[in-house]
Amino acid sequence: MSLTLHQLQLFERFTQIDGIAGQEVAVASALRAIYEGLGFEIISDNLGSVVAHKPSKNPNAIKVLVVGHMDEVGFIVTDICPNGMIKCDPVGGLNPQTLLASRVRLKIGPNQFVSGSIDAVPPHLMKEEDRDHPVKIDQMLFDFGFRSKQEALTSGVNIGQMVVVEGPLTILNNGQRLLAKAFDNRYGIVLGIDVLEELKEINLDIDLYVGATVQEEVGTRGAATLAHKIHPDLAIVLDCSPARDSTGVKSELGQLGGGVLIRFYDRSMIAFPELLDYQKLAADQVGVKYQYFDSPGGTDAGAIHLKYDGILTLTHCICARNIHTAASVIDTDDYQAARSSLIYMLKDLNRDQLVKWAEARR
Numbered sequence: 001m002s003l004t005l006h007q008l009q010l011f012e013r014f015t016q017i018d019g020i021a022g023q024e025v026a027v028a029s030a031l032r033a034i035y036e037g038l039g040f041e042i043i044s045d046n047l048g049s050v051v052a053h054k055p056s057k058n059p060n061a062i063k064v065l066v067v068g069h070m071d072e073v074g075f076i077v078t079d080i081c082p083n084g085m086i087k088c089d090p091v092g093g094l095n096p097q098t099l100l101a102s103r104v105r106l107k108i109g110p111n112q113f114v115s116g117s118i119d120a121v122p123p124h125l126m127k128e129e130d131r132d133h134p135v136k137i138d139q140m141l142f143d144f145g146f147r148s149k150q151e152a153l154t155s156g157v158n159i160g161q162m163v164v165v166e167g168p169l170t171i172l173n174n175g176q177r178l179l180a181k182a183f184d185n186r187y188g189i190v191l192g193i194d195v196l197e198e199l200k201e202i203n204l205d206i207d208l209y210v211g212a213t214v215q216e217e218v219g220t221r222g223a224a225t226l227a228h229k230i231h232p233d234l235a236i237v238l239d240c241s242p243a244r245d246s247t248g249v250k251s252e253l254g255q256l257g258g259g260v261l262i263r264f265y266d267r268s269m270i271a272f273p274e275l276l277d278y279q280k281l282a283a284d285q286v287g288v289k290y291q292y293f294d295s296p297g298g299t300d301a302g303a304i305h306l307k308y309d310g311i312l313t314l315t316h317c318i319c320a321r322n323i324h325t326a327a328s329v330i331d332t333d334d335y336q337a338a339r340s341s342l343i344y345m346l347k348d349l350n351r352d353q354l355v356k357w358a359e360a361r362r
């Protein structure tokens with residue numbers, strides 16, 4: 001099922017706001033405006049995570065936190081060379097082979113950007129030994145057209161500013177799939193808004209918090225402080241994980257179009273089996289696909305489930321091809337599967353279920 005125009009507009013808007021870890025303020029302020037526009041109270045913490053609160057009328061309601069990270073991978077300016085070229089460090093995990101000759105933009109102020117590219121050696125000039133050794137990121141030269149260091153400085157460039165690879169939203173295959181930068185994790189950001197819009201007028205048996213963390217890509221830092229602030233009884237983490245289906249091998253975990261991910265194991269959390277069963281039940285109830293998934297990476301769930309005396313935490317992810325590049329691809333059926341099964345869970349959840357799951361582990 002392809003997306004509605006409104007959903008597409010949300011993806012267009014939120015994939016195109018730049019926000020590397022630690023510099024998410026433009027994403028956060030756009031989110032804040034939307035949450036406030038829907039009539040929700042906003043909660044934020046000192047690192048910059050933002051959450052909308054939908055209180056329950058039930059005084060005994062459990063607190064459920066639905067959260068995705070708002071930061072993306074990118075670069076931070078570390079040096080301006082005498083000839084005007086700029087050097088950067090990566091922020092988050094980047095594969096150097098995906099970068100040379102990419103178009104990039106550098107944020108020099110609120111809503112102020114300069115455009116450029118990453119310098120690449122043409123094949124004629126490559127030395128034999130260069131062919132087997134990709135250029136390291138700290139050796140790459142970012143070219144914004146400046147002819148000297150002074151010209152870059154006068155134009156507003158400074159150490160510590162953010163650079164992001166351009167990746168406009170493009171509709172593929174009549175809307176079945178979407179191509180853009182930052183589906184990891186603007187998927188979770190868009191889904192959070194979408195779900196709040198859907199549930200706005202509905203009375204829930206849970207005290208619902210839906211929002212976005214900062215600094216996931218550098219080690220789930222925002223999730224740690226936000227989980228402390230909210231102290232949820234249950235957390236559901238929305239994130240976008242690497243697909244492994246490009247070669248057509250069906251036995252690989254992470255098939256684009258295969259539905260929401262039942263993420264049973266990763267580096268940061270061993271999933272709660274009771275919650276995975278519930279996630280599968282929700283998908284069955286609304287008639288959408290799901291697939292098992294494991295990962296050598298982690299998510300915000302890793303930080304959240306270790307807070308206090310342990311917080312029951314479930315990931316509710318989809319997969320994308322080419323994550324951590326500006327050309328990631330998602331399948332819109334996966335998005336709709338995640339959306340409808342999440343809405344089912346939020347309408348269905350109550351204290352009795354939570355007590356049962358918690359007791360099952362004692």
Ligand SMILES: [Zn+2]
Binds near residue numbers: 184216239240
């Ligand atoms: Zn992510």
